[in-house]
């Protein structure tokens with residue numbers, strides 16, 4: 001059988017962040033609640049000229065540099081921070097990156113889970129058409145109301161992945177464990193800019209769904225938990241992944257080994273929740289921080305509120321180290337500037353497009369692509385290389 005999976009992957013995150021000790025000071029709470037209690041140090045904040053399209057274009061531009069794009073005939077964008085109820089954000093990205101016009105471009109939605117559905121669809125597609133490649137991008141800005149317990153779990157990032165036959169980074173293994181349950185833990189009705197969230201319920205459902213998806217995977221004949229060299233989880237905050245890791249280890253009747261978890265958390269701890277991109281950011285973290293994964297199998301637990309969970313495994317290729325973007329990722333994080341509280345709250349209040357006919361957006365991003373203006377409800381983007 002032909003192998004398919006992730007050929008290469010990289011991320012983009014905005015160049016501004018808020019240190020969680022700044023939020024702790026504002027609210028007069030112990031900073032350890034964030035650093036230890038939820039396992040987060042900071043989160044990236046998108047400026048007004050950045051959105052899911054510009055972050056996606058920035059991530060994909062790095063990925064596609066020096067790539068032959070003529071065989072990419074499908075562009076899938078996974079997001080829950082959609083900019084339009086009808087038109088797919090993927091079409092803006094296709095245009096910004098000058099991708100071929102004989103391409104299908106679509107957007108997928110199911111909270112933080114949909115990039116995993118995109119991966120499955122893309123792998124099945126490239127198995128059927130091995131000469132084709134799929135560009136899969138997960139891009140999200142996690143935003144909660146100010147002065148709520150969820151505020152500390154915001155963030156912003158995009159992960160771009162090239163999906164192909166005979167991939168150079170990770171092969172998708174057979175079997176997937178699945179779990180879906182209709183539950184109101186986190187949702188965002190059309191009339192709201194921020195989600196409604198039952199925080200405590202969401203953490204319980206996350207663990208229940210993770211365990212059920214993993215059990216389904218094992219019942220179908222999947223690889224034992226103890227045989228996996230690394231475990232990656234959807235990380236709304238890194239403590240959530242730690243709890244899932246401990247829960248799955250208990251279900252597998254083994255002691256949780258933190259050394260097979262911790263490397264997947266470093267980027268997420270600094271960037272915050274990136275919804276659809278979060279699990280794949282944790283995969284990049286594990287691949288960048290570990291040099292000993294060649295040939296190893298690793299566990300992937302995808303969760304999206306509402307809820308859907310999927311547990312699957314990847315086999316890392318022999319030469320994955322050659323296809324990493326470690327230096328680029330470090331540069332993106334090192335160039336970030338901390339925001340003051342007032343600058344952060346200013347960025348948090350995104351322009352209210354519906355009340356004005358023409359909004360000109362001041363340049364702030366350090367990325368290559370920016371949102372320039374919105375006129376007659378049309379978004380205009382620019383490449384500023």
Ligand code: HMG
Nearest residue numbers: 030032033037111112149150199200202203206236304305
């Ligand atoms: P909260 O009420 O601020 O937190 O909300 P808490 O009081 O429960 O404290 C959090 C932890 O900090 C606790 O640890 C405390 O003990 C500890 P735990 O008992 O859980 O192990 N703590 C301290 N530790 C050290 N020193 C201290 C200290 N004080 C307290 N001084 C909550 C936390 C996560 C609920 C909130 O941030 C929230 O609502 N976040 C948004 C929802 C969320 O992220 N849910 C996660 C699961 S759902 C999911 O992952 C899907 C999602 O990504 C969306 C999607 O799918 O689209 C969100």
